[in-house]
Amino acid sequence: MEDVRDLKALQLDALKEVANIGAGHAATALSQLTHRRIMISVPQINIARLEEVPGLIGDPQEVVAAVLMHMLGDLTGRTLLLFPEPVGRQLCDMLLKRPLGTTKAFETIEQSCLKEAGNILSGAYMNALSEFMGMLLLPSVPSLVVDLSAAVLTTTYLNFGHDRDFVFCVETEFNIDAQDGLRGHFLLLPDLASLKAIFDAIRLT
């Protein structure tokens, strides 16, 4: 496969199913960490031109807390966990068992906390995929930035991806306590070459 636009409907459905299994496990992990109900959306596959990436997820001008990790092993790519900045602060409060509204800025402890959350969520996601597809998947260390969504998304694709024309992501949105606004996005960004490995593993050709 040369171009992500060549994906067939059946392949897109299969990818969504794979993502759903991963996101389900990640949501369970987040639910246990925060002692709250987590709702996840049906995964979406977003395909865009590289220059349209700023608008791929949410508002490009929104400040987000983003945890990026490499995915290594039988599949290569990245996972990106995105929270609007206020949600990131509330999540810190939940994880650190403090009253909501305590976190004012992302100091060392809060940064560490979000990276750890990224680690656990991506770990759960990748574990589920590993088991389902019979593959070895390893996460890298997490890296956190707090910046405009546009800058985060373009850098993720430009600096770490390999496709320069059309790019894609498998996105799951999750809501904490089913509350409006308390949302985050989990993005799976497999390298194009790894898609074939996924389809082979689930015997879809």
Added chain:
Amino acid sequence: MKEVIVSVADWAAERGDGVLVTLGLGSCVAIMLHDAQARAGAMAHVLLPSISLARDISNRAKFPETAVPLLIEQLKGLGADPRRLVAKLAGGASMFGQLVTPGTIQMGERNLLAARTALRAAAIPIVRESVGGERGRSVRFHVKDGRVEIRSVGADVAVI
């Protein structure tokens, strides 16, 4: 005051009290050209350091090597003299630095090098830069006097 938003891989040119704005530069670079006498300026938000990296190269604002000549042409149309042009650069940050493979050159750095090379080829001096680092930037370029305001999340406004 006329504000024009320049999105990724896009360009704009203005004269007088126009302000060229680009938001959320990460590894991308904003190339800004200014003619003080004509009170005219142009900006391109370049995405990739070379046309050899993309299959579709029809958009000239996407790459420094094609964006610089494009901006010069547009500025000429606004009465600017190419010999008077000076350049400012912003962007080329290196976010998620921990995940970069040691020994590799980052896309932000490559975009900056390509922008400087393209400007040198056009004999346009670079007078100011706000580049590199780990933070994204938003840029407001006042074409009247060439002033550029740079904003980053969690930092004060800088003027170059």
